[in-house]
Amino acid sequence: MDIGKFEKRMDDALGGGKNLLVQSGCYDNQTLENIDCDRDDPDDVQRWNELTNTSKLLLKAVDDLNYLHRPIAGTSRLYLDTSGRYEEDFNEYASGSGIEFLLADDCIKPCWVRSRVEVDDDGNYYIVGHKGLNMDGLETSARK
Structure with a gap:
């Protein structure tokens, strides 16, 4: 696969990720403010923390690709x-x-x-x- 095709596929894949980040609130505020979580349930808190960390990594990937597209x-x-x-x-x-x-x-x-x-x-x-x-x-x- 050449680099252009790979970049296009990465853009397509991260486009869905960006939409998910916007819906969660993470895209604008770097927190999952629109996601409900039971703060009294240790399992939910763990999932919240891991999903927050993963969302920040996804946000960086989206930002890095957006940077490449700037003229x-x-x-x-x-x-x-x-x-x-x-x-x-x-x-x-x-x-x-x-x-x-x-x-x-x-x-x-x-x-x-x-x-x-x-x-x-x-x-x-x-x-x-x-x-x-x-x-x-x-x-x-x-x-x-």
Whole structure:
């Protein structure tokens, strides 16, 4: 099966999951607020907890696929601006900002990676999961 066909089948499968998350209340509020549960029954409480955890995983999968479907506005290169933050043609990055960048080091073939920017105790910015990566000149991709 090629990647396009797999992605289409995943979209179809998660479409039903998204509808279920909306009905349960989890899609908007990350809780099963529309699902009745007997809080005095330990079995119901256990099911509630496990279904809540599973729903959060399903919500992440739906969000990840939705992200892939957002069109790319363009690519650019990071530089340190006068305020001490990294920016490029589309975004300025502060602690907690999401980032999509081309990882060419530490991998066999270059690939786009999604992560977030954080700042350490010394005020230095880094990309989560890639702390030693030089951010100056790093190629980024911005989605609409």
